[in-house]
Amino acid sequence: MTMLPARIGDARRSLVRQWRALGDGAKIDALFGGAGRDELDFLPAALEIVEAPPSPAARVTGYVIAALVGLILLWGFIGKVDMTATAPGEVASDGGGKVIQPLDAARVEEILVHDGQSVPAGAVLLRLQPTEAQADRDMLRGQLNAERLEVARLRTTALGEPFAAPPGADPTAARLARQQATDDIAARDAKLAELDRVVVEKQAELAGGQADLDRLTALSKVADKRLGIYEVLARKGFTSDLRMVDAEGQAKDATASIAAQRQRMPGIAAALAAARSDRAGSAADIRQKALADLAEASAKADSLQDQLDKAASHLAGMTLRAPVSGTVQELAVHTIGGVVQPGQPVMRLSPAGGGVEVRARLENRDVGFVRAGMPAEVKIDSFPFTRYGTVPAVVVSVSADAMTPTYDPAHPNANAGAPVYAARIRLLRPTILVDGAQRAITPGMAVVAEIKTGRRRLADYVLSPVQRVFAEAGHER
Secondary structure, three states: OOHHHHHHHHHHHHHHHHHHHHHHHHHHHHHOOOOOHHHHOOOOHHHHHHHOOOOHHHHHHHHHHHHHHHHHHHHHHHOEEEEEEEEEEEEEEOOOOEEEOOOOOEEEEEEOOOOOOEEOOOOEEEEEOOHHHHHHHHHHHHHHHHHHHHHHHHHHHHHOOOOOOOOOOOHHHHHHHHHHHHHHHHHHHHHHHHHHHHHHHHHHHHHHHHHHHHHHHHHHHHHHHHHHHHHHHHHHOOOOHHHHHHHHHHHHHHHHHHHHHHHHHHHHHHHHHHHHHHHHHHHHHHHHHHHHHHHHHHHHHHHHHHHHHHHHHHHHOOEEEOOOOEEEEOOOOOOOOOEEOOOOOOEEEEEOOOOEEEEEEEEHHHHOOOOOOOEEEEEEOOOOHHHHOOEEEEEEEEOOOOEOOOOOOOOOOOOOOOOEEEEEEEEOOOEEEEOOEEEEOOOOOEEEEEEEEEEEEHHHHHHHHHHHHHHHOOOOO
């Protein structure tokens, strides 16, 4: 037991000597180039750390990573990003493109323009076969001329105006209408003359009856006077009874004749009044019928004039002209003899000199955050924005009501059945820089508008899915 401490002490002194020797060797190795990495691996841990300390790069890297993570977290809570509403659409003229459409179904006779061609106002774009429209116009024009002649004839017979053929009337037809008017007037005058003759006859009959009445009255006075004389003579006995009876009979006959004539006189006067009434009624009926015929003919002529104007408009519609100066786009007919339908868009005309704007479609989820005056960036499909950038713009208006768009082959990714809101976006410049040259932005180009609706923290953007999960979790059925 007493020898153990002594052995431990010896071992300690031996280790110290070796350590010192090793230390001297390390100094010698350092003097002559130092020990290799393999030799350092056999050193004690403390000496190995002294001879080969850890590289500071790892420590610096850790510090940098920690700093970057801290900066990212700080930026997430302090930094903000833009919120945008994406709206696909297309470029259109700010005045609206002019759609060229036919009024009636017809065959194409001549195509005078092509896509991209500039045309002045009034230039002929397309001609359609006018055969049917021209036939309708000619038929209505003939009917109108005939009806105008009828009006002229009736004005002569009903109003007594001189016959005047309307401009453009056929001379033969005008001559026949004049002759018919003359014959109508002659027939009317003959009928009225016959009625006038009846009136004259009744007037003569009435006058004759009155004359007979006056004659009978005079004879009655004579007969009464004669009877009075015979009565005086009879009282004195100077006459016979036979003469007295004869005088009395003559007086009575005269009185009876007067009474009979007076009874006939009202009938004769009534017949005269009836004849006069018949004459006046016939004249009024003739005039009323003539005026009614005149009114009917005038109304029919006016109706035919309206129909002729409509037919002329349809005939003029067989030639499609440019309403304004502009550029032809979306030409839809290319076949001579092909059939177009009423209201079918055959081409679109983009007005010259006008600005352009974007007609975009906002989804329901975005329309509540978009209002007029908000800035936007427009990406044009024809010029990739990664190479040519975007075009600045501003929202002009947003429709109050939703619409359901139809499928558009130019935008197959659009939701054709989902309601959308129409937005008008004004471009702040009409050109875009492409390979060192300014290229015009033309109507019809497909675009995507990104409307800046506000800003929010990056942390909110990152954590919004998590917040949604927490808000909706636990409510499932």
